[in-house]
Amino acid sequence: MSVYTNVSGPELARFLQDYDLGKALALTGISAGVENSNYFLDTDQGRFILTLFERLPADKIPYFLDLTDWLSSQGIPCPRPMHTCSGRSLNTLCGKPAAIVQCLQGQSIEGRAATLMEIRALGALLAKMHKAGEEFPQRHPNPAGFAWMETTARHLVPHLDPQDNWIIADELAYQSQIHRETLPGGVIHADLFPDNVLFTGEQISGTIDFYYAGDDAWLYDLAVVANSWCALPDGKLDPALSPALWEAYVAARPLRVDEAPLWFAMLRVAALRFWLLRLDAVHFRRPGAITFCKDPEEYRRILLQRRQGL
Numbered sequence: 001m002s003v004y005t006n007v008s009g010p011e012l013a014r015f016l017q018d019y020d021l022g023k024a025l026a027l028t029g030i031s032a033g034v035e036n037s038n039y040f041l042d043t044d045q046g047r048f049i050l051t052l053f054e055r056l057p058a059d060k061i062p063y064f065l066d067l068t069d070w071l072s073s074q075g076i077p078c079p080r081p082m083h084t085c086s087g088r089s090l091n092t093l094c095g096k097p098a099a100i101v102q103c104l105q106g107q108s109i110e111g112r113a114a115t116l117m118e119i120r121a122l123g124a125l126l127a128k129m130h131k132a133g134e135e136f137p138q139r140h141p142n143p144a145g146f147a148w149m150e151t152t153a154r155h156l157v158p159h160l161d162p163q164d165n166w167i168i169a170d171e172l173a174y175q176s177q178i179h180r181e182t183l184p185g186g187v188i189h190a191d192l193f194p195d196n197v198l199f200t201g202e203q204i205s206g207t208i209d210f211y212y213a214g215d216d217a218w219l220y221d222l223a224v225v226a227n228s229w230c231a232l233p234d235g236k237l238d239p240a241l242s243p244a245l246w247e248a249y250v251a252a253r254p255l256r257v258d259e260a261p262l263w264f265a266m267l268r269v270a271a272l273r274f275w276l277l278r279l280d281a282v283h284f285r286r287p288g289a290i291t292f293c294k295d296p297e298e299y300r301r302i303l304l305q306r307r308q309g310l
C-alpha cells in the first residue's frame, strides 16, 4: 500500500485554492511506489500527480522540484511541478510537504526485458538529460557517493557473513583509487531503473523519481542504467542490450578519452551502491518506518560478475 496519508475532500479543496488548476473532480490513490503518498488528481483542467512526501524533510525537497522544473524546460520528459499562485512549487497538505506535478503519459516496462529500440531511446535520453543539466545552477553532491558507501559498509559489518564483508571491503579498496570526480559530470538521475521510465510505444514519455539525483560522473549514471536494464538473470551484461545502450549514449554525448577505460569501474561501483542500499534496507528497517526491501542478492550477483569483467 503506498498511500500513507489520506486526504479529505475539504482539505483538498482548501489546498487547491492556492493553485490555478480548477476544481477537484477525483483523487485516486496510486498503489505503485513505496516512499511517498501519490495520487492521481483530476481537476476540470486535466490530470496531475499529487505527492505527499513521507520521507524527505521539507528543506531537501526544493532541489528536486527545481531540477525537474529545469529539465522539463529543457525538453526532458519529467514531471514539471505546478506552482501556487504565489509561485511556490512546494506546499503543505495534511501537515506534510506536498507538491502537484505534471502527470506523464505511458507505462513502465518493468517485468520484462527492454527491446533494442527501447534501450537505444533510453541511452539517447540519458545523454540528453546529462547535457540538459549542465546549466542547472544548483549544486547538490551525490549523497550516496564514496563516503556514504564506506559508512554504510561499516554499519553492516556485524550483520553480514565474512565473505560478503570481504567482497565489500575489497571493492571499496579498489574504488578508493578510482577518482570519478575527475570524470565529466554534472546532474545525474542516479536511480533510472525500469520502474522510473515511462514509454508510449517505444518512445520515452516520462522519467520519474528524481529523489536520488545529485552531482556525480555521468558515466556512473550510465552504469546505474546498464546494471538495472541490461543484466541477465545470472548478473552478466546482456550481450545485445548493453552495447546498444552504450552506442546510443555515446552517439548523443561523445565520451572524453579517459571515460571508456573506467567503464567497468563505474559498473562495479554502481552495483556496490545498490547492493549496499538494499542490504541497509534489510538490516536497518526501523520499526514504523516506510521501507521496502528489494532483493540484495540480485546486486551481489551483478557486482561479482562486473568484478570479473562480465
Ligand SMILES: Nc1ncnc2c1ncn2[C@@H]1O[C@H](COP(=O)(O)OP(=O)(O)OP(=O)(O)O)[C@@H](O)[C@H]1O
Binding pocket: 002, 030, 032, 033, 034, 035, 036, 037, 038, 049, 079, 101, 102, 103, 104, 105, 195, 206, 208, 209
Ligand atoms: N509524474 C507522473 N506521471 C505519471 N505517473 C506517475 C508520475 N509520478 C508517479 N507516477 C506513478 O506513480 C507510481 C509511483 O510513483 P513513484 O515511483 O515516484 O513512487 P514513490 O513512492 O514516490 O517512489 P519510490 O517508487 O522510489 O518509492 C509510479 O510507478 C507511476 O506509475
Ligand SMILES: N[C@@H](CCO)C(=O)O
Binding pocket: 191, 193, 274, 277, 278, 294
Ligand atoms: N531502484 C532502487 C530502489 C530505490 O528507488 C533499487 O532497485 O534498489
